[in-house]
């Protein structure tokens with residue numbers, strides 16, 4: 001593709017050099033530059049791509065997109081905002097894949113991964129070839145690709161969407177993190193439906209305040225136009241959790257048609273009579289399409305919210321209410337989300353990805369309903385991430401668990417002992433005494449202790465890492481899977 005064909009996607013730009021240069025690929029990382037590529041100098045959080053322009057040219061880049069004229073002999077397109085230009089050019093270069101896939105995006109502090117899996121299942125049962133992008137993996141056409149985060153960068157995202165289209169995928173559902181919204185990673189992507197799960201504390205290391213965090217989430221709804229394609233009949237939808245007060249603000253921001261769901265307040269999709277048991281969760285649904293009794297295999301009140309969100313999206317897709325409910329009722333579980341570990345023991349062991357105060361509170365309240373004995377909670381908090389959530393999670397554990405073992409959860413470059421002390425401050429503040437909690441930085445030893453102390457009727461909850469098959473200590477990623485470690489611990493206890 002010629003450079004000037006790409007530059008025509010922009011209104012504001014100044015070209016220096018050969019506008020007819022042939023472009024063979026796009027790149028944002030100088031380490032991945034291929035000869036003939038167009039290199040975007042992205043000003044980032046840790047580095048500035050302008051500093052790598054020379055390296056990109058020396059590796060054969062055909063041209064640069066920059067925010068200022070660089071003193072290098074190279075073809076340059078100078079733009080006011082490289083990230084914006086990247087979003088527009090990548091969308092065009094990859095053949096506008098989101099216009100074909102018409103993605104459903106899910107944002108919110110908790111429940112994104114779960115909700116995307118539920119939607120994928122509804123589509124699969126309806127015979128739609130669907131793809132998923134999110135924390136656990138990118139999956140389409142029977143293939144699973146590992147992910148390093150929740151929402152890929154602009155270029156990677158457009159490439160994935162393009163590959164999905166090539167592989168015959170018809171529709172896509174993806175998680176949209178607040179980081180991604182803040183950094184414009186989904187700017188070149190036309191969503192048909194935007195779902196909001198909830199907003200509670202997380203990521204304050206990045207956003208600074210809850211207001212800034214909410215503003216980032218709000219971008220998803222304010223950017224949603226009333227159509228997602230050139231065809232005005234193609235409507236857009238915002239599916240909002242009416243029990244979360246941020247939803248009313250998001251509803252005002254969007255041009256899309258709004259559908260609400262919830263349990264506490266009146267909503268378009270309303271659940272009541274929620275009953276939680278070990279085998280699943282039942283509720284009564286009242287909706288604009290009539291009332292139904294729903295029996296999920298998924299456990300927990302929070303999964304009622306996730307199911308309602310998925311149901312809302314399904315109705316926006318034109319899928320029938322009964323068809324969608326049947327799919328939701330079939331789903332056994334999502335990897336690492338309230339996942340039982342069974343090795344023949346006479347107490348329950350549950351691995352869950354709760355890594356925020358709200359997530360931990362919800363899952364502890366859920367397992368409390370399942371336990372006839374004690375709730376034993378093993379958890380930690382990630383290093384190099386929001387520190388302020390640590391004592392809050394300590395307090396929640398003290399309030400809701402009978403025994404607590406505080407341990408490490410991806411300490412990264414922080415001292416694990418210090419992270420644990422931050423959590424302990426919350427435990428102490430809530431009045432937990434040393435006979436109720438232990439501090440064990442070695443996660444394997446912590447899980448072994450919890451399994452060792454369990455009696456019949458107890459529930460051991462291992463929270464924070466869910467599907468993760470690693471533990472990041474310093475800059476090294478070690479193999480570690482809570483589910484496997486718990487199984488080993490149960491087996492050695494049984495011997």
Ligand SMILES: CC(=O)N[C@H]1[C@@H](OP(=O)(O)OP(=O)(O)OC[C@H]2O[C@@H](n3ccc(=O)[nH]c3=O)[C@H](O)[C@@H]2O)O[C@H](CO)[C@@H](O)[C@@H]1O[C@H](C)C(=O)N[C@@H](C)C(=O)N[C@H](CCC(=O)O)C(=O)O
Pocket residue numbers: 028029030031042043044045046047048049052135148149150151152153154177178179180183185
């Ligand atoms: C702070 C943050 O979010 N950073 C993300 C951001 O990086 P950035 O654009 O600021 O890039 P940078 O590292 O400052 O570098 C600037 C530019 O220089 C380029 N560069 C850099 C070095 C070099 O040698 N050559 C070179 O060309 C880089 O490729 C980049 O284009 O954009 C990158 C691509 O999209 C992300 O990979 C990167 O995620 C980092 C690794 C990260 O840890 N992010 C976490 C906090 C995150 O985003 N998490 C959320 C999960 C939230 C949730 O699930 O709730 C997520 O969506 O994954």
Ligand SMILES: Nc1ncnc2c1ncn2[C@@H]1O[C@H](COP(=O)(O)OP(=O)(O)OP(=O)(O)O)[C@@H](O)[C@H]1O
Pocket residue numbers: 108109110111112113114115135150175197198302303305306336337338352353354355358359360362363466
């Ligand atoms: N709707 C919800 N409300 C509150 N907590 C939830 C909800 N759904 C799930 N959780 C809790 O949060 C954990 C994470 O769920 P899930 O992976 O679906 O969320 P996520 O938003 O994708 O998280 P991440 O931001 O890390 O990608 C679950 O293991 C569960 O404990």
Ligand SMILES: N[C@H](CCC[C@H](N)C(=O)O)C(=O)O
Pocket residue numbers: 135150355381382383385409410464465468
């Ligand atoms: N998506 C979340 C995952 C946190 C999971 C936890 N295990 C940790 O590493 O802190 C984040 O990026 O904050």
Ligand SMILES: [Mg+2]
Pocket residue numbers: 112113134135136150175
């Ligand atoms: Mg997720």
